[in-house]
Amino acid sequence: MTVSQSNSEYDRGVSGGDTIMKVRDTSVTFDMDRGESRVLDSVDMDIQRNEIIGVVGESGSGKSMFASALLDAIVDPGQLSGDITYYPESGDAEGQDILEFDKEERRQYRWEEVSMVFQGAMSSFNPVRKIETHFIETLTAHDENVEEGLERAREILRDLYLDPDRVLESYPHELSGGMTQRALIALSLVLEPEVLVMDEPTAALDLLMQRSIISLIRDLKERYDLTIVFITHDLPLVADIADRISVLYAFEFIEIGPTNEILEDAKHPYTRLLLKSTPNLGSPIEDMRPVEGSAPDPVNVPEGCSFHPRCPLADEQCVAENPGPYEVSGGGDHFAHCHHWEDASDAIPMMEEGANRADADERADRPSTAGYGDRSGDPVVSVDDLEVHFEEDTGFLSFFSDPDVVKAVDGVSLDVYEKDVVVLVGESGCGKTTLGKTAVGLQEPTGGSVKFHGEDIWDVKRSGGEDVNWGQIRRSLQIVHQDPGSSLNPHRRVKASLEEPLRRWNKDLDGNDRRQRILSLLTHVGMTPPEDYIERYPHQLSGGEQQRVALIRSMMMNPEVILADEPVSALDVSLRVEMMDLMIQLQEMFGTSYLFISHDLSNARYISEKTGGRIGVLYLGELVEIGPPEQIIQNPQHPYTQALRWATPELNPQEERATEAPIRKIDIPDPKNPPSGCRYHTRCPEAREVCKEQKPETYDAPTNVESHQGTCFRMVDDHEYWESEPLPEGEEGTLGDSGSAGDEGTATGD
Numbered sequence: 001m002t003v004s005q006s007n008s009e010y011d012r013g014v015s016g017g018d019t020i021m022k023v024r025d026t027s028v029t030f031d032m033d034r035g036e037s038r039v040l041d042s043v044d045m046d047i048q049r050n051e052i053i054g055v056v057g058e059s060g061s062g063k064s065m066f067a068s069a070l071l072d073a074i075v076d077p078g079q080l081s082g083d084i085t086y087y088p089e090s091g092d093a094e095g096q097d098i099l100e101f102d103k104e105e106r107r108q109y110r111w112e113e114v115s116m117v118f119q120g121a122m123s124s125f126n127p128v129r130k131i132e133t134h135f136i137e138t139l140t141a142h143d144e145n146v147e148e149g150l151e152r153a154r155e156i157l158r159d160l161y162l163d164p165d166r167v168l169e170s171y172p173h174e175l176s177g178g179m180t181q182r183a184l185i186a187l188s189l190v191l192e193p194e195v196l197v198m199d200e201p202t203a204a205l206d207l208l209m210q211r212s213i214i215s216l217i218r219d220l221k222e223r224y225d226l227t228i229v230f231i232t233h234d235l236p237l238v239a240d241i242a243d244r245i246s247v248l249y250a251f252e253f254i255e256i257g258p259t260n261e262i263l264e265d266a267k268h269p270y271t272r273l274l275l276k277s278t279p280n281l282g283s284p285i286e287d288m289r290p291v292e293g294s295a296p297d298p299v300n301v302p303e304g305c306s307f308h309p310r311c312p313l314a315d316e317q318c319v320a321e322n323p324g325p326y327e328v329s330g331g332g333d334h335f336a337h338c339h340h341w342e343d344a345s346d347a348i349p350m351m352e353e354g355a356n357r358a359d360a361d362e363r364a365d366r367p368s369t370a371g372y373g374d375r376s377g378d379p380v381v382s383v384d385d386l387e388v389h390f391e392e393d394t395g396f397l398s399f400f401s402d403p404d405v406v407k408a409v410d411g412v413s414l415d416v417y418e419k420d421v422v423v424l425v426g427e428s429g430c431g432k433t434t435l436g437k438t439a440v441g442l443q444e445p446t447g448g449s450v451k452f453h454g455e456d457i458w459d460v461k462r463s464g465g466e467d468v469n470w471g472q473i474r475r476s477l478q479i480v481h482q483d484p485g486s487s488l489n490p491h492r493r494v495k496a497s498l499e500e501p502l503r504r505w506n507k508d509l510d511g512n513d514r515r516q517r518i519l520s521l522l523t524h525v526g527m528t529p530p531e532d533y534i535e536r537y538p539h540q541l542s543g544g545e546q547q548r549v550a551l552i553r554s555m556m557m558n559p560e561v562i563l564a565d566e567p568v569s570a571l572d573v574s575l576r577v578e579m580m581d582l583m584i585q586l587q588e589m590f591g592t593s594y595l596f597i598s599h600d601l602s603n604a605r606y607i608s609e610k611t612g613g614r615i616g617v618l619y620l621g622e623l624v625e626i627g628p629p630e631q632i633i634q635n636p637q638h639p640y641t642q643a644l645r646w647a648t649p650e651l652n653p654q655e656e657r658a659t660e661a662p663i664r665k666i667d668i669p670d671p672k673n674p675p676s677g678c679r680y681h682t683r684c685p686e687a688r689e690v691c692k693e694q695k696p697e698t699y700d701a702p703t704n705v706e707s708h709q710g711t712c713f714r715m716v717d718d719h720e721y722w723e724s725e726p727l728p729e730g731e732e733g734t735l736g737d738s739g740s741a742g743d744e745g746t747a748t749g750d
C-alpha cells in the first residue's frame with residue numbers, strides 16, 4: 001500500500017478523474033487584536049464533476065469558510081489566499097483561476113457557474129418581497145430573459161414538488177420552512193449553475209422534511225447534471241447521499257475518501273472518534289463515546305498535528321510534524337493526515353460488522369419492561385386528558401368571524417415518575433413543547449388536569465393545596481432551554497447566576513458554603529478550574545459550557561422534574577453524548593426526572609435507553625405511541641413512528657434502507673384544521689376509509705411489552721379497519737420514492 005506525505009502524490013491520487021474545481025493551499029485569515037486567526041488553513045481538495053461530496057465538520061471547524069471560498073465570497077476583513085481553479089468544460093486543461101477574476105467575471109461566475117444554498121431560507125429571502133420578485137431580480141441582475149427564466153423556475157419548483165403558482169405568488173412567511181428551503185434551492189438553480197454549494201441546507205428542518213429534501217437533492221443532481229458540495233455537521237445525514245466524504249478538523253481537511261470506506265474503516269483517529277460519538281439508532285449505546293477535549297481556537301492551533309492534544313495515539317512525532325496526506329487505500333482516492341493511520345483501527349475499534357443489527361434485534365425482542373425505571377410508585381407529575389387550545393389572533397377580522405383555534409395539545413395523558421425519563425418526539429408544531437410546558441406548570445391547560453403528587457397544580461395556585469404549595473411546585477418543576485443563552489443573564493457572571501437559586505432556596509447556606517457548592521458542581525461537570533469559570537460571563541463560555549451552567553442552575557433548586565427542551569440540539573454532534581451523559585449523572589445525584597424534548601430520534605434513543613426511560617411520539621397534539629426505546633426504535637407500531645424511524649439518518653453503510661417513503665405527504669396538515677378521524681390519515685400509507693371517520697383510542701401494542709401503547713387501528717386484531725377499503729392513492733396524494741409528493745394532488749398539499 002502506498003504511504004505518502006507529499007502533495008504531489010495527493011495530486012496524482014485525487015486528480016485522476018474529471019475535476020471541476022481544484023483547491024490548493026487555500027487559506028482564510030482574519031487579523032485580530034490577539035493575533036492572526038486562520039479559519040481555513042492551507043486546504044487542498046479536488047471536486048469531481050457530477051459527484052456529491054460531503055464536507056463534514058463541527059462548528060468552528062472552517063466548513064462555512066470553505067464554502068464561501070469556493071465562491072470567492074469571503075467577507076471583509078477576511079483574506080482569502082491560495083489557488084482555486086474552476087474547469088467549466090470537461091477536459092479543459094487550463095481552467096480559470098477564480099481569485100484572478102475581475103468584477104464582471106466574478107459576477108458571472110457566482111450563481112451562473114457556482115451557486116450556493118444557505119441554511120435558514122427565511123433569512124435568505126427578503127420578507128417584504130414575493131418569492132417571484134426574488135427570481136425576477138436574480139434573472140435581471142444576470143441579464144437573463146425573465147420570461148424564459150420564470151418558466152424554468154416553474155419547472156424546477158415542480159421538480160421540487162411545489163405548486164409553482166402558489167409559491168411564486170407567496171411572501172416567504174406564507175410558506176412552511178420546508179417549502180421556503182425548496183424555493184431557495186430552486187432560486188439557486190434558476191441560472192443553471194454547474195456546481196451547487198449547500199451549506200447546512202436542511203439543518204433547520206424536521207426529520208421528515210430533511211430526509212425528503214436529501215432524496216430530492218439526489219434527484220436534482222441527476223436531472224440537472226450538477227456537482228454538489230454538501231456542507232454539514234451531521235455525518236449520518238450526508239452519508240446517505242455523498243459519493244465521497246471529507247472531514248474538517250481545526251480548519252484543515254484531515255481525511256477524505258469514498259463514503260463507504262470512511263464509514264466502514266476511517267483511518268484518521270478524529271474521524272473514528274467522531275463516528276463513535278455520533279448518536280444513532282443502530283450502534284450499541286455503550287459504544288457511543290464523546291470526543292474528549294475541545295477543538296482549538298483559530299488563533300492558537302497546536303503545532304504539529306492539530307489533533308494531538310485530544311488524540312489517544314499522539315506521540316512526539318505528532319507534536320513535532322504536521323502530517324501531510326497519507327494515501328491509505330490502494331484505490332488512490334482515500335487520504336488521511338495522520339502519521340499513525342495504520343494503527344488507528346486497532347487503537348480505536350469501531351463496532352464489529354453486523355453487531356449493531358444483531359444487537360438491535362436482540363433489544364427489540366426483550367419481552368418485558370423488567371429492568372426499566374421503576375414506575376411502580378405514584379407519579380410525580382400526572383397529566384390527564386390534557387388540552388391546550390390557543391385562539392389565534394386574527395386582528396380586525398375577528399370582528400366578523402370566530403377566531404381560529406389551534407389544538408396544540410389534545411387529549412394527552414401521561415405520568416412521569418420519580419427518576420423517570422420521558423422523551424417527547426415529533427415534528428415542529430406537534431405540540432411537544434406545549435405539552436412539556438403545561439406539564440411543568442408554565443402553561444395553563446384549557447382542559448384536563450396536571451397534577452403534582454396527586455394535587456391539581458392550578459387549584460393549588462388559586463386556592464392553596466393540602467400537602468404542597470405553589471412555591472414548592474415552582475421550585476420542583478424546572479426548565480432547561482435549547483438555547484442556554486436565553487436562561488442565563490448575559491450581564492451576570494457564572495457565580496452570580498448560580499448563587500441566585502441557592503440564596504433563594506437554601507437560606508441556611510452562608511456565602512462560603514454557596515461558593516464551595518458552586519465550585520464542586522462546576523468541577524463535577526468538567527468546568528475546571530472552577531475558580532476561573534465562576535468569574536466568566538456567558539459570552540465567554542462555549543455553547544456546551546453555557547448548557548452545563550444552565551443545567552446545574554436548574555439542579556441547584558433540587559427539582560423533581562426538569563423539562564429539558566431540545567437541550568442538546570444546538571450542540572455539536574461530538575458533544576451531544578457527553579451532555580446527555582452529564583444529565584444522566586446529575587439525575588443520579590439529584591434524583592430528578594426528565595421530560596426531554598427532541599426532534600431527533602437518535603438523541604431520544606440514547607438518553608431513554610441509557611436510563612430505562614420511554615419515548616412518546618406526538619402528532620398534531622396527540623400522543624400516538626409511547627413505549628420503551630427498544631420497541632419504539634426497532635419495532636414501531638404506529639405508521640407515523642415508522643416514518644420518523646425511516647427518516648432518521650443511519651451510519652451503517654451495510655444497512656439496506658427503504659428508498660420508498662412510508663408517508664403520503666411531506667408537509668404536516670394545518671393544526672387549526674386537523675384532519676377528521678385519525679389525524680394521521682392524510683399522510684398515512686396504511687390509511688383506510690374507517691380512518692377518515694373514526695378516531696382511534698389508545699391500545700396496547702401487540703408486542704407483549706407492558707408500557708408500549710399506541711393509537712392505530714392496526715394494533716387491534718379484530719377491528720373493522722381490516723375490512724375497510726384502503727384510501728385511494730390519488731385522493732390524498734401519494735409520495736414517490738424520493739420521499740416527495742408524486743402527483744399534483746400532493747403538490748397542492750404543500
Ligand code: SF4
Nearest residue numbers: 305308311318338339
Ligand atoms: S498525527 Fe498523531 S496526533 Fe495526529 S491524528 Fe495521527 S496519531 Fe493522532
Ligand code: SF4
Nearest residue numbers: 678681684691712713
Ligand atoms: S388509524 Fe389508520 S390512518 Fe391512523 S395511523 Fe392507523 S392506519 Fe394510519
